[in-house]
Amino acid sequence: MNYTSALIRSFFILLIAGCDPLVTEFSNTENPKEYTAKTLAAPPNKDTLTVVTWNIRFGIGRANWFGDSCGDLVLFDDETIKNGLELLALQIAEMDADILLLQEVDVDSKRSAYIDQVQWLLDHTSMNYGVYASMWQVQFVPSDGLGRVNTGNAILSKWPLSEAERVQLSLRGDQDALTKAFYVRRNVLKAVVNYPGNPFWAVDIHASAFSNDDTKQKQFLEFKDVLDEINAKGELFVAGGDLNELPPGATKNNYCDEDRCPDELPESDEGCDFSNETTWISPLYNTYTPSVSLVDYLQNENMHFTHASTHNMNDERYGWNRKLDYLFTNTAWVIRSARTYQEAQLESDHVAVSAKWVLP
Numbered sequence: 001m002n003y004t005s006a007l008i009r010s011f012f013i014l015l016i017a018g019c020d021p022l023v024t025e026f027s028n029t030e031n032p033k034e035y036t037a038k039t040l041a042a043p044p045n046k047d048t049l050t051v052v053t054w055n056i057r058f059g060i061g062r063a064n065w066f067g068d069s070c071g072d073l074v075l076f077d078d079e080t081i082k083n084g085l086e087l088l089a090l091q092i093a094e095m096d097a098d099i100l101l102l103q104e105v106d107v108d109s110k111r112s113a114y115i116d117q118v119q120w121l122l123d124h125t126s127m128n129y130g131v132y133a134s135m136w137q138v139q140f141v142p143s144d145g146l147g148r149v150n151t152g153n154a155i156l157s158k159w160p161l162s163e164a165e166r167v168q169l170s171l172r173g174d175q176d177a178l179t180k181a182f183y184v185r186r187n188v189l190k191a192v193v194n195y196p197g198n199p200f201w202a203v204d205i206h207a208s209a210f211s212n213d214d215t216k217q218k219q220f221l222e223f224k225d226v227l228d229e230i231n232a233k234g235e236l237f238v239a240g241g242d243l244n245e246l247p248p249g250a251t252k253n254n255y256c257d258e259d260r261c262p263d264e265l266p267e268s269d270e271g272c273d274f275s276n277e278t279t280w281i282s283p284l285y286n287t288y289t290p291s292v293s294l295v296d297y298l299q300n301e302n303m304h305f306t307h308a309s310t311h312n313m314n315d316e317r318y319g320w321n322r323k324l325d326y327l328f329t330n331t332a333w334v335i336r337s338a339r340t341y342q343e344a345q346l347e348s349d350h351v352a353v354s355a356k357w358v359l360p
Contacts, residue, residue, distance in 0.1 A: 023182050024137035030166045032189060033107075035130035037122035043158040047198075047359045048334065049098040051291075053240040053325055055206070055350035058106040058151060059084035059117055062346055066144060069309075069349070070261035074144045078113040085117060087347045089124045095341070095354050099193060100127060100156035101327075103206040103242045107132055110147030118154045127156040133166035133189040135206060138182070153189040153204045153241070161202075164191035169205075169222050174213040184208075186219060188226050198359050201230050203239035210270035216245060217280045224283055231288075231330045238357055239288075240327035242350060246274045247297050247323055248282050255322060258309045284328055291327035291338040291355035304340050306351050325353045331360050 057065075059081045064071025092100065100121075106112040107119075118132045134152035141149060155161065167188040171180055189204040203226060207219045220243065230237045246253065256272040285294060297304050305320035320342050327338070337356035344351055 022139045024134065026134075026166070026168055026185055026187070028168045030133070030168075032131040032133040032164045032166045032191075033118075034161070034164065035118050035122055035132065037128050039123070040128050041126045041158070043128065044098070049195075049238075049357050049359065050096050050354055051099045051101070051202075051238045051240070051327060051357050052092070052095055052097040052352050052354040053101040053103075053204075053242070053327055054088075054352040055103040055242040055325065055348060056088055056105060056117075057348040057350065058104050058109065058112050059088065059115075060112070061087065061348060065111075074146055075111050076113060078115065081112045081115050081117075082120075084347070085115070085120050085124070089121060091341065091344050091347055091352065092121070092125050092127075095339075095352065097125075097127070097156075097354065098158050099202050099238060100154075101202065101204040101240050102154040102156065103204070104151060105132065105154045106149075106151045107134075108148060108150040110145075111149065114148075118156070121156060125156075126158065128158050129161045130154055130156045131161055131164040131189065131191050133187050135186050136184045153187060153206055155189055155191050155202050155204050157191075157193050157202065159196075160194045161191040162194055164189070167222070167226055169207070170215055170218040172208060172211045172213070172215045174211055174215070188223055190226060190230075195359065198236075200359070201235060201237035201239075203227060203230070203237055205239070205241035205243065207242065207244045208271070209244045212270060212273075216243075216277065220245070220281055220284065224287065227284075227288060227328070227330070236329075236331060236360065238327065238329050240291075240325070240353070242325050243281060244271065244324050245277060245281050247294060248279055248285060249294060249298055250274070250278070250323070251301060252322070253278065255309070258321060281326075284326075288328040288330055289332055291329075291333045291353065292340075296336075296338075297323070303342070305342070306340055306353055308349055320351065325350055327353060327355050329357060331357070333357055 132154045169186040253274045256269045259272040306325040334356035341352045
């Protein structure tokens with residue numbers, strides 16, 4: 001199950017709910033929301049930085065949410081969300097993260113007790129500055145009592161951020177016009193990290209999860225266009241996120257049996273068969289430097305898996321079963337510095353991926 005079924009049941013109610021815009025559609029490029037921690041911590045004096053990407057599943061950890069894990073839970077109270085955020089904050093401290101590229105961060109959603117998770121994480125970690133770009137901003141979704149939703153990507157940094165921009169990605173092409181109008185709007189979020197004397201870009205993406213057409217391929221090329229523009233100017237970047245895509249050469253390409261809910265039929269499968277997508281992120285690998293090379297990945301795929309089907313996590317046949325999360329740069333990572341935090345079992349249905357990056 002995914003967002004689609006909840007949205008479809010809501011459309012006709014939404015259409016008659018009033019004249020105010022219920023869904024924010026976004027322009028091709030927009031300025032994101034900027035954040036500062038309540039108390040600033042002195043940034044470290046070092047030139048080897050730890051860069052992390054993590055889909056944090058809006059702070060609900062492994063809970064069986066109705067939208068993505070065959071569950072029946074819809075809304076979570078303040079205590080549950082804060083407990084989830086505390087787990088995330090502890091892991092961020094353990095990783096000693098300097099730059100965080102986050103996905104599925106809620107800032108004003110009923111499902112997560114209206115907690116602004118960007119501000120909370122800034123105030124409870126050593127990160128100082130943040131920017132946020134929404135991918136789904138809906139004033140009211142009546143289906144299952146979901147209510148208001150505002151979720152998206154965030155970049156957190158120990159150093160000031162500037163020139164932040166939200167870049168709209170292609171919408172799904174396999175949906176009817178009405179569904180598309182109310183559906184998730186993926187984006188690339190970028191910002192300059194003002195490291196003293198040597199600024200660089202941080203770029204964050206969360207690509208489509210459920211499309212059955214070539215939407216993701218378009219989004220990967222649009223992501224690469226953003227990186228190419230930075231690179232053409234001779235500027236540096238660290239980039240990454242949840243690409244919802246397998247590495248080229250992955251041994252297994254179909255996860256529909258694992259992802260399908262017990263009461264779902266195969267015709268309802270979305271985004272679980274990657275068989276026709278085996279080269280879609282090759283342009284990123286061919287042009288920029290991944291934190292985990294394809295050679296290293298193919299030598300031991302299991303140790304680099306970053307995602308699991310949430311409803312199967314208690315089944316020993318499943319667990320972490322595919323790599324969807326990546327880091328890239330136009331310079332180089334410290335050799336063999338990449339880590340995939342599979343030991344973090346409770347924080348999300350994705351694990352954090354980190355790598356050390358030396359400022360040239």
